Amino acid sequence: MNYETGFSRDREELDMADSEERARKRRRWWIVGGIALAVLVLVAVGVWASRPAGGAGAAAGGEGGAKQAPTVSVMVPGRRTVDRVVSATGNIAARREMPVGVAGEGGQVTQVLVEPGSWVAAGQVLATVDRRVQSQQINSLAAQIGVSEADLRLAQAELDRAQQLVSRGFISKADIDRKTATRDSARARLGVARAQLAQQQASTSRLDIRAPAAGLILERKVEPGQVVSGGSGVLFRIAKGGELEQLARLGEVDLARMTVGQRATVTPVGSAQTFSGQIWQISPVIDPQTRQGVARIALAYDKALRPGGFASAKIVSGAADVPLLPESAIQSDPKGSFVYIVGPQNKVVRRDVTVGDVTDAGVTVLSGLSGQEAVVVNAGAFLNPGESINPQRIKSGG
Template structure:
């Protein structure tokens, strides 16, 4: 018994001294502690995860379905001061169109020295009518003046001689009165002849068709050799001063927002150049058929502004307070423009809006919103009215 104990003791000491196993047992003990600590951390994470899931399940069971609802970004538009405007279109026309026709007895046109598109001055001859017959009549009338003047001179001489003889008793006072009357009649015939001659000259002058005012010749509807008369249609059309206007057609509500003097930007069809004008007149009548009126916008002459053409126009209406939304928030379909708002129950509701001017920051909403609503910023096209959503505030405009 003692021998076995001694052998075992000796053997253990020999092994320990030979292989130094105490260090290995220490390293193994540390490894076990590390493994145990890692297992505890993993267990804690799993416990937190299941606790969170159980809490969400309890919430869903209690009736809150936001975990299943789609998340949408919402904004509050607020009110912003912007420059109001109206966009429409209309026809270009001469602001003061002057049709020019035959004012005399007419006849055969012998010359037309002007072309359409040419600037003319007041009194410039646009066309001449043959006056060969009228010229002979004028010569005859001028000769009648000479005859009348000769008769008047003779009558005056007879009267002068009679006045010298009346004092001697050779001529009676009655003869003097008769000669005085003859002299006065001769003078009257001179005045009549001169008036007739002046009338013929005026008639002949009217055979020249002249421009009543300076401006741009828009139409020329006559050629040499053509016979014209006082009943003929206008031969020429002149834009007085070359001034042009745009006849903008607007509804009653839009006309109520305008005032004479507000500025407008006009862009002719087929051109990317804009022209600045101003509303100079708002016509006082409304078309009973389409309930529209006309705002007349004055424009200076420019070659691109051709009367009879078509142009778009943006009319400034002054500053207004209105909500402004990003383009992504405003949707359109066959019923018009609309947005989705999120109500107090977090349900998406469709709201029809009327859009206004497009600015660098978004689209102006003229009506339909007061700016306090929560507006779906994006993905509104994937929503349906009444659908529950999870709103995420994305900022205010």
């Protein structure tokens, strides 16, 4: 009897504990639910407060949207005559470079008379070679001429006396013929001696290394004391007349647009100075490896232009009547280049274009625009086709 009573009491205590636990869980759920409801109420109040008050705000919704359209600068570019410019790079070189070496038998250089950068005249001596041996040979040949002249005078005098005696019968006709032959032989020996002297003088004069034409000394490769000969190679390099050129390398498509006489401006690397020139020759050959050819741009001499240096060139290859836009107006994506123009109801419309040269004045548009459209100048990257804008027109080129 006591055992059953104790078991009933324990069961009642367990039931009461379970009831209290369930009550605590219900209270937690009520608290969480109340907090969530309060958050929803606060959000709803905030949204309601941000809406226009009353029906008047709703009615003016369309008008308010128009007032909020972004103000965008636009321009009507029209059409302008713009030079077509092709850019190229290449080395500067002498237009006509003349290598100068030993023309004679050579010898030991005694004196070098010019330096790189010197201007020389045609025939001017650039360097001299020792000629002591040749000078003695010239003296010997000159003396031989004196001997031959004396022999000729003697032979002529004997012939003259014999001719005076032949009429008296003291000298036969055969003696006259022999004396005439002796005189002629002496005259011939004199001619040979004179020719040998002239040959030696010419050979000696070739010991001097001379400029073949007037020009600018570009390079010197010889020093006093050096022994030179016909196999010594180039001793001097001369730019004929000081004329220079740029060897502008162009792709075969651009090269096909070039003609002799087209204007160009050349800017050496590291310099802001530009030099005017024109194409004087176009390469008839395309390099099969690089697919490039050379347009040779003639340049007047200037000390800032150094042969062997690198330079960029801008070649004017004609003119075109095209719209000209600022670079900010041109947009691009994987489909290509495009601009935004102002369409009906001030909505932006995408217009695909083909752009040409980029100049200091702007970008030329080869196709896609007539020039009479209102083109968005700025903020094109932040617009979408069909978006309404408030266009603010500016002057062309502004």
